[in-house]
Amino acid sequence: MPKDSALSQPPVSYTSSSDDESIIIPPFPQILANFWLGEKLGAGYSGSIFKATHVHNGQVVALKVQHTSHENLTNRYERNFYPMIQGGVGMPTLWAAGVEGCWDYLAIDLLGSSLDSLYRKSGKDTMDLGSVCSIAMQVIERLEFMHGRGLLHRDIQLGNCVVGLPPNHKTIYMIDFGFSKRYIDPYTHRHISDSKAKRDFIGNYWFSSVGVHCRGKVPSRRDDLEAAALMLIHLLTPRGLPWTRHGVPKSEEAHDMLKRQKQRVRIEDLCRGIPSEFEEFLRYCRRLKFQDTPDYGKWIDEFRELAIAEGFSGNADFIWPPPLKLVHAPRRSQAPTPEDLKRILDDLKKLDLGDRNVLGDRSNIKEAVRNAKEDVLGRDNNSSKTRTTGTNTPKNGDETEMDVTSVPPPFMSPKAYKLSKLTGQVSKATDNHALAAKVTEFIAVMKSNTSRTLTKDGFGFLDALYKQLAEPSVFITPMRTSRSKDAPVQNPDPHVKLGVVARLRSEVTQARSNRRLADMVRDFGNVTNRSTGRTVTKDGFAFLEGLAQQLEVLA
Ligand SMILES: Nc1ncnc2c1ncn2[C@@H]1O[C@H](COP(=O)(O)OP(=O)(O)OP(=O)(O)O)[C@@H](O)[C@H]1O
Numbered sequence: 001m002p003k004d005s006a007l008s009q010p011p012v013s014y015t016s017s018s019d020d021e022s023i024i025i026p027p028f029p030q031i032l033a034n035f036w037l038g039e040k041l042g043a044g045y046s047g048s049i050f051k052a053t054h055v056h057n058g059q060v061v062a063l064k065v066q067h068t069s070h071e072n073l074t075n076r077y078e079r080n081f082y083p084m085i086q087g088g089v090g091m092p093t094l095w096a097a098g099v100e101g102c103w104d105y106l107a108i109d110l111l112g113s114s115l116d117s118l119y120r121k122s123g124k125d126t127m128d129l130g131s132v133c134s135i136a137m138q139v140i141e142r143l144e145f146m147h148g149r150g151l152l153h154r155d156i157q158l159g160n161c162v163v164g165l166p167p168n169h170k171t172i173y174m175i176d177f178g179f180s181k182r183y184i185d186p187y188t189h190r191h192i193s194d195s196k197a198k199r200d201f202i203g204n205y206w207f208s209s210v211g212v213h214c215r216g217k218v219p220s221r222r223d224d225l226e227a228a229a230l231m232l233i234h235l236l237t238p239r240g241l242p243w244t245r246h247g248v249p250k251s252e253e254a255h256d257m258l259k260r261q262k263q264r265v266r267i268e269d270l271c272r273g274i275p276s277e278f279e280e281f282l283r284y285c286r287r288l289k290f291q292d293t294p295d296y297g298k299w300i301d302e303f304r305e306l307a308i309a310e311g312f313s314g315n316a317d318f319i320w321p322p323p324l325k326l327v328h329a330p331r332r333s334q335a336p337t338p339e340d341l342k343r344i345l346d347d348l349k350k351l352d353l354g355d356r357n358v359l360g361d362r363s364n365i366k367e368a369v370r371n372a373k374e375d376v377l378g379r380d381n382n383s384s385k386t387r388t389t390g391t392n393t394p395k396n397g398d399e400t401e402m403d404v405t406s407v408p409p410p411f412m413s414p415k416a417y418k419l420s421k422l423t424g425q426v427s428k429a430t431d432n433h434a435l436a437a438k439v440t441e442f443i444a445v446m447k448s449n450t451s452r453t454l455t456k457d458g459f460g461f462l463d464a465l466y467k468q469l470a471e472p473s474v475f476i477t478p479m480r481t482s483r484s485k486d487a488p489v490q491n492p493d494p495h496v497k498l499g500v501v502a503r504l505r506s507e508v509t510q511a512r513s514n515r516r517l518a519d520m521v522r523d524f525g526n527v528t529n530r531s532t533g534r535t536v537t538k539d540g541f542a543f544l545e546g547l548a549q550q551l552e553v554l555a
Helices: 074-085 115-122 129-148 210-215 221-236 252-264 276-287 296-309 338-349 365-377 381-387 401-405 414-428 432-448 456-470 494-510 514-530 538-553
Strands: 035-043 048-054 060-067 094-100 103-109 161-163 172-174
Touching (some): 060 074, 074 094, 115 161, 129 172, 129 221, 210 221, 296 414, 414 456, 432 538, 456 514, 494 514, 494 538
Antiparallel strands (some): 060 103, 094 103
């Protein structure tokens, strides 16, 4: 729905857009339901929204006012949904709702500027990555909350994400539930059903999903998430998403053209030049099935890790205007590339050092890169210890259990750092007792994180554990050490994962050899990798705990 910029003006009259041209809409009243109408904050299709003050108790709210003759009274819908979302972070409180005379009103928390307005006022071509990552984390969290309450938003856009007023100015709020809908039937508690029949489009031109907007599909949770993905990509793309560049379509033809453009554009073209997480997120949303529950936690973690890797704090707080980066870190690179080193050496060579022409020797570039990588991954004990806080005493000259709590390098997330340290340690473990300790630590790291997703570092740990259990001297091809962008979800049926993991859980304490445990670790890694969310479930943790116990039994 179109948004006006904030205007400071007294209440004005407007004409109904209903078919009945004869209806004359009176000017907005000065007082409505004991609220004194002040500054106009915005206007939409169905009415206007004012800053308003309660005449008795002085409470200041945002009052959404619509004439009861309007053909599409969104207030009537919205007031049904507010009770479902009360108490959630970033969900406005509904203070009052009703009809007085010919005016329908909703009194909600007074909030700050919309992301749309902040972005426009910044005058910049794109929004900074740190802010976009925090928008990503917060919006995904809001959707997780709404969806958890059985509600779809169905109109995700920058104008419907607003910041709070101090002290809540770092929180993004969702507003405008005029298009919202329950996707869980309140009587049967079942997910609404899909339909092949094309339906009228509900949503907005820029960010509504391709399925809903271009193919007339029934919206579900995946579509709210896809709209969020498109919104994030829009913020990072100079001049925005390609189909937003010609303004709102003014004819059916123009709208059809926009839909064609939206539908045809390749995801890799849409996301060229921006961090791959956004492309992966959009692909993920498009792969979800109609009734799938999105793995919100995994994507919140991904955007947090991206922010940290890019030198931002990784905190979800939305701070505007954006603060400077904490550090300038090479993106996700654990060591300088050969090209970087060559350039540095070339630059150094240009220095005038008189007769001491010792720089510019490139013969050691590969060696230097390898050493730097080993240093970062902690394989070289001496150099890794200089990178940690070093408050722990090494046990038997090796890294201690406490090493995984040391401070990560700025370009690694704490979870990734701890897991890569554990992977190094499990590869060096020489008996079952030591392996059991590492499995227990692995469980602790996984449980301490908000997301229980197995990332590539988690899979790296399982690979190393498998190798140690199967045959310490044999090289094993990794189960999964990097993400393939186009890798299809081979078996997204969560029930397969649940069945296999439950079996592993019950059988692990019967295993009588390390070889058998190795097979179980491999099966656990494979089935988790094939599942949509790659989340370690309750059964998964129980399996890992059983594994640690059984290793002690077999020690
Ligand atoms: N609680 C609020 N506090 C401050 N400003 C608000 C608030 N709610 C809305 N606004 C401003 O008013 C604009 C329009 O609000 P909103 O999206 O709820 O109305 P709308 O698009 O007219 O909705 P509808 O489609 O139901 O008519 C927003 O973009 C925002 O700038």
